[in-house]
Amino acid sequence: MADTITLLVTRYRPDTEAEPTVAEYEVPLRKDWAVLDGLNHVKDQLDGTLSYRWSCRMGICGSCGMTVNGEPRLSCATFLTEFAPGPVRVEPLANFPIVRDLVVDIDDFLRKLPTVKPWIVRHVDWVEDGEYLQTPDEQSAYQQYSMCINCMLCYSACPVYGVDPDFLGPAAIALAQRYNLDSRDHGAADRLDVLVHPEGVWGCTFVGECTRACPKGVDPAGAIQRYKLTAAMRSVRALLLPWGAR
Template identity: 60%
Template sequence: MPQETITLEVFRYRPEEDKQSTFQNYDVPYHEHWVVLDAINWIKDNVDGTLSYRWSCRMGVCGSCGMMINGEPKLTCAVFLKDYFPKVIRVEPLVNFPVERDLVIDMDGFMEKLKSVKPWIIRDDTDQMDQEYLQTPSQLAAYKDFSMCINCMLCYSACPVLDGDPEFIGPAALALAHRYNLDSRDKGNEQRQDIMGAEEGVWGCAFVGECTEVCPKNVNPAGAIQQAKIASTKAWYRSVLLPWGKR
């Protein structure tokens, strides 16, 4: 029996030779246990070595292989060919990002946004960094779900706000900022407030909730942002009603 195949319609853009992006079709052997990333790797190894894309762990941990699969942001290591067979699978780079080449997006803007929310533990007693900061299970539970983010950026592609306003800090970075604000060891809430409470911060979110829908790690960025809105509202009222006090 001949080997069954499935067609991948892959977005191509090579800036040194293409003025415009195109789509290229590849017929790939169909195996029930293959994920889309396996098919793309097969193309790279056997048909077209010029195809560029990011990948690393193949197990939904590194967050590198996010792409648009038939218009939906997915980790290509976590989506099986059998879910689409025998139909054509359209593979495109994540939307809401500039494309560098083929399926590789430019992450610089995302990295800048991520850094801007200071996603690390901030303390004022850095001279005592050799000591342990203990946490109870409930203190850990307060932020644990929000700490599962792998920065795969699927939520940035799903977010309709970012589609219209590229300055919006975006779901992953805001959820991560909220994660640190909730951490009992962190003292950086005030330092993050200016960015969290800005138009580009939590107030840019229209609570569509698509970020939560597409998140492969069940982080619930939409929920984090809504919680952060409550915290930001309290800070705003404190700054207006008690301008002489600390936020």
């Protein structure tokens, strides 16, 4: 095994450049080094001006998502040896505007996320009654979706979001389902309007790339199709029984 590997890193310096360029860096190839370790080596030893986001380096904070050799990946959980002998292309997440180098503007996602109320909504709330109890079965109904770390790899993988940036997107819908399916939650009706909007679930054409890209095993594509069925049956019921208000 060679002892170094080449990183082809996208650089974008908005104050001096009109569009991104590619810089080449030679970094040590070590069995226990992830792409993020390579980038840290670049920043510490080769070029201190390189900008990128990271925090926990253990696949839980969701901030180090990048496009590695064309695939949206967590750079902390993607090992350099996977690409030996290299080179490895490291680019910013696709479908998001680039602020600088590998840092993308995530405001769009942060604006959309709260519109689905991704928290437990209670219409009756008696704190003095103690905790809201839940059986293991009730928990397993939503557990998969609760693994989402908001890393936005699914948005980067989704061609519908790329073509139509108004699309609510995979993670937001999966998180809406995470709370809709929670036995303690009363908020499904509150989330309905945003989800059944044409830019909500109906914009999805079930490409399925979001599910493949997810580093935490969440299945946003499945969540969206399930919600389409739920919403459609609800519409049929509303049509047949107009007096049965939701």
